[in-house]
Amino acid sequence: MKRKMLFQLFFLEVIIIGTVQAGKLCDFAEKFPCKGSHCLPSPCKGKGITTTTEDILTSSTAQTSEDMPSTEAVGSTNNPPAYSSGKGVSTTTEDILTSSTAQTSEDIPSTEAVGSTYNPLEAVGSPTVESLYTDCQEVYDAGHTQDGVYTIMPTGWPGSPFNVSCNMENGGGWTVFQRRTDGSTSFYQNWTAYKEGFGDSRNLWLGNEKLHYLTNQRNYKLRFDITTSSGSAKYAEYTKFQIESESSNYTMNKLGSRSGNTGDQLSYNKGQQFSTHDRDNDGCVSFNCAEKHRSGWWHSDSWCSSCNSNSYCYNFQYSSKCKSTCTTENLNGVYNGGNGEMIFSHYHTYCNVQFVEMKIRPSS
Ligand SMILES: [Ca+2]
Numbered sequence: 001m002k003r004k005m006l007f008q009l010f011f012l013e014v015i016i017i018g019t020v021q022a023g024k025l026c027d028f029a030e031k032f033p034c035k036g037s038h039c040l041p042s043p044c045k046g047k048g049i050t051t052t053t054e055d056i057l058t059s060s061t062a063q064t065s066e067d068m069p070s071t072e073a074v075g076s077t078n079n080p081p082a083y084s085s086g087k088g089v090s091t092t093t094e095d096i097l098t099s100s101t102a103q104t105s106e107d108i109p110s111t112e113a114v115g116s117t118y119n120p121l122e123a124v125g126s127p128t129v130e131s132l133y134t135d136c137q138e139v140y141d142a143g144h145t146q147d148g149v150y151t152i153m154p155t156g157w158p159g160s161p162f163n164v165s166c167n168m169e170n171g172g173g174w175t176v177f178q179r180r181t182d183g184s185t186s187f188y189q190n191w192t193a194y195k196e197g198f199g200d201s202r203n204l205w206l207g208n209e210k211l212h213y214l215t216n217q218r219n220y221k222l223r224f225d226i227t228t229s230s231g232s233a234k235y236a237e238y239t240k241f242q243i244e245s246e247s248s249n250y251t252m253n254k255l256g257s258r259s260g261n262t263g264d265q266l267s268y269n270k271g272q273q274f275s276t277h278d279r280d281n282d283g284c285v286s287f288n289c290a291e292k293h294r295s296g297w298w299h300s301d302s303w304c305s306s307c308n309s310n311s312y313c314y315n316f317q318y319s320s321k322c323k324s325t326c327t328t329e330n331l332n333g334v335y336n337g338g339n340g341e342m343i344f345s346h347y348h349t350y351c352n353v354q355f356v357e358m359k360i361r362p363s364s
Contacts, residue, residue: 137175
């Protein structure tokens with residue numbers, strides 16, 4: 001029994017001594033660390049790593065400011081998902097609040113800044129929607145006297161700002177809504193196409209809806225320039241021009257008096273509704289003028305009854321059976337077409353003109 005007690009005291013002493021010596025062994029291990037594949041995980045390894053709250057906060061701060069992608073970098077790329085993950089690296093409420101505050105006040109662009117970043121008006125150099133040009137006249141008045149494409153926003157226009165071609169000759173400020181320079185674009189389009197517009201810089205129809213808003217925001221005059229098939233330059237200006245809404249089928253309800261060196265047959269289109277091959281709004285009951293003339297236009301019925309009789313221009317006929325003479329200003333007709341549908345009047349009607357441009361400018 002006494003011997004047993006002696007053994008127990010001996011082992012207790014060994015444990016106590018071992019515990020005391022453990023610190024020395026760890027010190028020894030720090031000075032002479034085991035290297036190689038035979039080494040086992042050291043019990044001293046966790047000595048320097050504590051798990052106190054102080055250490056966690058210190059560690060979190062270090063991660064946020066140095067180790068992890070900085071909030072500054074996140075902010076500079078304006079990446080919301082990264083902003084969320086940035087908050088995630090913080091492990092305490094304090095860190096989250098601190099991090100959030102820092103990101104909001106400095107690193108993340110403010111809402112105001114984001115607004116200016118995405119302002120589509122920067123492309124045209126205008127700071128606000130209200131300051132957008134309402135037509136090419138305002139573009140010209142702002143000092144842009146070169147022909148080109150500019151962004152405008154007519155008064156009351158429900159859509160986005162859109163680009164228009166501005167002609168700055170003959171006094172400047174002309175908003176172009178029709179142009180023909182070659183036959184690459186068909187003008188035998190349906191109602192929707194004429195409503196919304198089609199074409200490119202060489203051949204274009206701006207669109208009846210835009211033309212309606214443009215001509216109803218103030219009083220406008222109309223001008224068209226033409227180069228005939230023989231190369232002669234012709235023009236006409238009308239003191240008034242206005243197009244009604246789609247509910248009135250874009251009726252040309254205003255067309256003033258003419259000046260220039262063309263004929264005045266466009267006056268026959270005054271008061272006419274717009275027609276396309278799929279929307280017959282003309283007064284001619286026997287056929288669809290837009291179909292016969294291969295165009296969308298304010299077709300009249302002035303010579304509808306003259307079908308199968310003489311036409312103003314032989315090439316004006318669409319088919320051998322019916323010489324459709326709904327209008328003599330068919331500037332949306334087929335470009336250089338075999339039947340010469342694109343025509344205008346000049347005492348005698350001209351066919352197959354080389355160039356046409358129709359445009360508007362405020363009249364007062
Ligand atoms: Ca008809």
